[in-house]
Structure formats: C-alpha cells, structure tokens
Amino acid sequence: MIGSSDLHYLELHELSLLIRTGKLSPVEVTEAQLARIERLDGTLHAFATVTAQLALDQAREAERELSRGECRSPLHGIPLAVKDLLHTAGVPTAAGMPIHQAFIPQEDATVVTRLREAGSVLLGKLQMTEGAFAIHHPDLPTPINPWHPGHWAGASSSGSAVATAAGLCYASIGSDTGGSIRFPCAANGLTGLKPTWGRVSRHGCFELAASLDHIGPITRSARDALFLLSTIAGHDPKDPTSLPSVCLEVPGIEDSFRGLRVGIDEAWLSDGVDPVIQQALERIMAIVRDGGGTLQRVCMPDTRAVSGNWEAHCGVQTAVAHAATYPQRAALYGPALSRLIDGGRALSGMDYQRVLLDAQRFSGELDYVLNDVDLLLAPVQPYAAPTHEQLASLALDPEANRRLIQFTAPFNVSGHPCISLPCGFTDDGLPIGCQFIAGRGGEAVLCRAGMAVQKVTDWHRRRPAGL
Template identity: 60%
Template sequence: MSNSDLHYLDAGALARLIRAREISPVEITSAILDRIARLDPSLHSYALVMRDQAMAQAKAAEQQLLADGPSGPLLGVPIAVKDLYWVAGSPTAAGTTIHRDFVPTEDATAVRRLREAGAIVLGKLQLTEGAFATHHPAIASPVNPWHADHWAGASSSGSGVATAAGLCYGSLGTDTGGSIRFPSAANGLTGIKPTWGRVSRHGVFELGASLDHAGPMARSAADAALLLGIIAGHDPLDPTSLPEARLSLPDAAHDLRGLRIGIDYAWNTEGTDDVIVQALDRAVNTLKELGAEIREVSFPDVRAVVDEWQVNCGAEVAVAHADTFPRLASEYGPALTRLIEIGRETSAMRYQEVLLNRAAFRGKVNKLMSEIDLLIAPVQPFAAPTHDQLSALAQDPDLNARLIQFTAPFNSTGHPSMALPCGFTSAGLPIGFQFVAPHGGEALLCRAGIAFQRVTNWHCAHPSL
C-alpha cells in the first residue's frame, strides 16, 4: 500500500498494519507531517505542528516494534489534540493571544493516556477563543475542507478539519455547548461527548467547568470508541472524574435487536430544515432495518435550559478568566468578552435560579432515558452555515439559541452523546445526527454507531483536497 492511500485509513486499521510491520511508525508519521506542510497553510487546522517531537516519538515506537516489546493499541498512530490540552513543553494558547506563551510542564491526563497507548502527538489544533463561539480576530480560522465558505464547526474546529482532511488519524476535542458534535457534523466525522466526568479534565483549559466535556473525534464510530476507551477513566488529579477505573466497551454488534431508540418527531422537526429532517428519517429507517425498536417519545421542553445556557456558561467562564479579565480585557475578542461580561453581571440569585432549573430539567431527562436505551436527534437544525450566516448567529441570541437547541441541553444534563454523519446537502456539505444515552451509556452509543456504520458509507466519504 502506498503512502498516498494511507492518510484516510481508520486509526484501528493503521495500528494493525503497524503491528504487522507492513508500515513503520517513522514512515507514516513523516508522510502525515508532509501532508500537513502541504495542505494546512490553506486549512489553518493546526495551531502548532510538533515535527521534531513527533518524529522522535515515531523512532521510539519503531524501536519498540523491532524489540518485540509490549505495545499499546495506538502504537505509532499519529493523532493531534485541541490546543486546550496541555502537552508538556509545548505552548497551550487555548485560541487566545493572552496565553500564547504559556508552556505547561506536564501532559493533560487524556494526552498522557494517548501517549501510554503508543500514539504519536503531531501537534496542537486550532480552536475558537477560549473555546467559545468565534475565533480571536488575530488568529486565522480553520477552513472547512468540504467548502471553504462554510463553518468548520465551533470551538473544536481545528480538530474537525484536521481529522476530516487526513492530517491526523483522530483528535481530541471538547464540548461545552456542542463543540465536539458541531465540527463532527460539519466535517463528516464521528465524535463522542462522553458522560460528564467520564474523561478527566485535568490539564484542559476551562471554559465552563460544569458544562465542559472532553472527548474524541474520528473518521468512524469504531475509531471514536477506540480513542474513548483509552482516555476514559478515573483520575485522582480531577476530583470530578467518575470513579470507574476504565470504560468497558463491548464487542461491536452487527445488529441492534432489542435496542429501544426514542424519537420526538415534533422536537426534531420544528424549525429544522427539510434536508436535515429527511436525512434523519433515512437514518431512522436504517436503524429499523438493523432491528432497533423505534419509540415515539416526548422530550422535555428545552427552551428554558437553552436560553439559560449562556448565563450558566457566562458565570463559569468569568471565574475561569478572573486572573486575566478585566485586567487584559483589551486583548480579548468581542464574543468571549460579551460572554464574560454576562457572567460578571449575573447575580447570585439569578445563577441559583439557573442551577435549580437545570437540575429540574436533568431530572426530567433522566426519567425519559430510563424508559429507552437511546434517543435520536439532529445535531443542529441546519447544515453548516456560511461565514456570513455565522456572523449573524453570533450577534442574535435567538438565532444562537436555535443553533444549540439540540446540543446544549446535554451539556447541562451531562448525558453522553455521539454525533455521526448521515448524508449530504445538495451543495455537498455533510449532515450529522446524534444518539444520546443514559448517564454512563457510552457502550450503547458505540454499539449503535458501529452497527449503523456497518451498513452505511457516509463516514467513508472524504473532501477533495
């Protein structure tokens, strides 16, 4: 197999080729770094390419193979991480200019676990400022490889672009209001927002502490499951991490017999573009063919929790930036400034009201999820918007609430969800949908996603570059 055929392989498939010594870690790492050098000047997905460190890791992996030593499941596989994650000795700017000189002395726990599994860290991926809505005005935004005029998908945009463009074999993102699922949908990827606390946030720059979720993005559900299984688990350095030592993922199922999948047709379709509704209908038909039982449900009203997400996040981001805002306010971009100011102006009584409403909503969702195994919903009510449309969204609270109506509720409740591709628009833009599971239900997400992708090929399509 030539190097030109390798960049869109699944991470799991590449790992098997490396273990079989059909390709060397040095060879594949060099090839992907060359591809980054050729394509990323126009895609802007990387904030930092760590060529020397990556090649040193590749040579070490090759020596490990030659010595027939124990090898992890990702030995020699090149990945990349969102520039919120600490990587020891490398700058972590978090999409800002104020942190561009911050160099951590240790890896984030998720990064360390990827390294322990043998992965090669190619570099740090670009994101919106502080992981909020838009990129800092001084930083070039990642470009959607499917169509340069369209959104690349919120804060984990660099992770989405690099993974879709074959500039890494998987990536780490974060999701506070949809930022793993939005770029997964926009770039034709599969991404998992785990249960809150499933993946340690130690060494991950904070946006909204109780809303932030760290998770993987990949080109298939099988790869996303592989990455999640490696990074998940209790971490004594993160007191909010769940107590389970490791996430147990079952063998992939070929069908979905016995699985109860709920759908709220009214919620899914109200204000949702026809192309999204039609793609979701096709996905539901496929799930039926796989043996799943589709149950009509009534999802709790999301309007209050969506409207209050910004207040909730604003208060938390104001705390996260207390050391630098307002002291360095002039160096912040407009969107993050506005969110911090919302938080700083929120009274304690209003914040408590938001938390009580959020708890009540979580209880209603828990009750519904106790009656089904999975919920199916769109990721967003329209395909990736143009940059002009996105500018309007950033300025209009009602439009922004519409954008996050299917994603932010599950940041507020902490339920795990998986976004995966299910079609294309007439303009060739990917369309995604999501499964949502009960707390701790990542194995159900992976089972359903892998089974769906066994009989569909949306995830096998790649942009023309």
C-alpha cells in the same frame, strides 16, 4: 505494502493492525503525515503548533519498541493531534488566546499523558476558538472547512475536525461545552463522542465552564471513537470529578440495533428543523428498524429553557475561570469572549440560581425519559453548516443562537453522553450530522449504534474533494 498516497484516510483500527503486523512503520506513517500537514495546512489552518521533531522522536521510539515485540496499546505508533487547550509539557498551549501564546506547561494534561503512555505520536496542537467559546480571536486564523471554504467548520474544536477530515491526523481530541465536538463533526463529515461528564479527566485543560466542559474523541468512525475513548477515559486522582474507570472493550461491542429501543419525539425533531435534516433523520430511523431496533415515541423535556439559559450558565463559570486575567487584561480579549464574561459577571446570584434550578429540572426529566429507552435520536443542529455570512448574523440574534444549540447544549447541562455521526449530504455536497443520546455511562451503546449505522452506510467514508 500500502503506498503513501493511500495512508492518510485510514481509520485508527485499520492503521493499528497494519502497524502491529509490521506492514507499516510508525516512522513512515509519521513522515507522510508531516509532509501532508506542510502541504495543506497553510490553507486549512488546522494546527496552532506542529511538533514535527517530537513526533519523529516518538515514532522512532515506537518503532524500536514494536520491533522488540513490545506493544503498549492499539494506538502504539499512531499519529494523533490534540486541541490546543490541553496542556502539553514543553509545548505551547494557548487555548486560542493571544494572551496565552507564551504559556508552556510543565506537565501534560491527563488525557495527553494517557495518549503518550499508550505509545501514540503527537503531531501537534490544533487551532480553536478563543478560550473554547464561539468565535476565533480576530488576530488568529480560522480553520477552513475542507468540504467548502465558504461554510462554517464548526465551533471551538474546528481545528481538530478539519485536521481529521483532511487527513492531517488519524484522529484528534476535542472538547464540548455547548456542542463543540458535535458541531465540527457534523460540518466535516466525522464521528465525535461527547462522553458522560466526568468520564474523561479535565486535569490540565483550560476551562471554559467547568460543569459543562467535556473532553472526547473526534474520529472517522464510531469504532474509532470507542477505540480512542477506551484509552483516555477513566478515573484520575488529579480530577476529583472524574468517574470510576470502566472497561470499554472494542471487540465486545455488537454492531447492531437488535433489541435496542430508540426514542423519537416527532414534535421536538421538527421544531424549526430544515426538511433536509428531517429527511436525513428518517433515513436513520429506517436503518434502526431494518437492523432489528424499535422506534419508541417519547416526550422530550422542554429544551428551550436550558438552551436559552446556556450562555448565562456558561458565562458565570467562564468569568470565574478567567478571573486572573479579566478584566485586568480585557484589552487582549476578543469581542465574543469579552461579552460572555461581562454577561457572567453581571448576572445576579438569584438569577444564576434560577438557571441552575432549570438545569436540575431538565436533567431529572431527561433521566426519566431514558429509563424507558436505550437511546434518543436527534439532529446535531437544525440545518447544515451555515455560510460565514449566515454565521455572522447568528451572533446578533439571541433566538437564532438558541435555535442553533437547542439539540446540543442541553446535554452539556445534563452531562449525558452523545455521539455525532454523518447521516447524509445536502444537494450542495455538505455533510449532515445526527446524534444519539444515551443515559449516563452509555458510551458503549452509543458506539454500538454508530457502528450499526456505519455498517450499512458509507457516509463516514466519503472525503472532501481535491485533497
């Protein structure tokens, strides 16, 4: 029997086996998670809402079903949490916005439905930036990075990452419009997957920018990311933009780089990138070579235009998404989201068309590059998680903002899938993240690459001190 003090950092696939073999009960695990949330979240602020009674009811039902030999899925009985922009029937869904704090959906988002049908246990809703943009609303608490409270916990999925990193849930669901799965994973030493646009249904999800929004898993390992993606992905008649279902079989994915071609553009990887990040990428390149992969030089299409255009691209779509409440109730909005929407409303149709043409050009050029390689390697950001003071100064400098998102936002624009994973630590003990990018529909090869890295490293198994 595993002691309760050892439970909270198990990976999904490890916990699943223990539950399905009767070595742990869903109720025992859920009670331990709720106790840990109560003890730690007053400091970490990861949760917007804790659904304790619902979680216990679901855990008891899972335990009854499993005792009868009825296993719905590998997630049966496992406690998870979801970002607070996914609708949950009967549970408040505010999307980080005081204006929506009283909103209680009548039905679940498709992703939540799939998690429920898989038998998972919902611990609660996770805190996020206002409307899933860059900054938390000034009236709401900001999630705290468990590795160092003075540093950024990542962008809008910060609550999801903090909860997963601190052992307050076994995995979580986040969203990524310009980097908001990958930034928090890099800052918190986690593995996150931004799927191909449309791979996961967006039905029942608060929009930031419809053509840029992606829903995906935040986990402790690449194997877990694939584990969770295989449950939430697939076509949804309620989301006409969703892609056809695909089979993502976890046991069938080889954890090796053997035969894989990884594209490297040395000039792009060194463009304003701190030496500590470059050194971490070199370690990943060595792992690729040692694992039987090939490093192949490529010439990346210019990412400066699409990253520089990202705020305008996002702003127009955000203005449409908020048309029912903005500008009519603008006084209830925080300054960052207001500025984004105002900018979107002010952009001319001709200027927006130029943004779209740049996006189409980049997407086509990227497809061409990915015809010759299986993966591209990149940092998540050009430096480790900034301090809160450094982050505040970034908000005042458009070029600094463009630099921050230059390795993430272009792949929201193009819709290509990416996996973020730990690739080392700074001298101060802060996690560093890198990412692989694949062709559309390439989630399996991304998880294969992540598992190959994590087979020979332990960065993903290190935990914040004192928790």
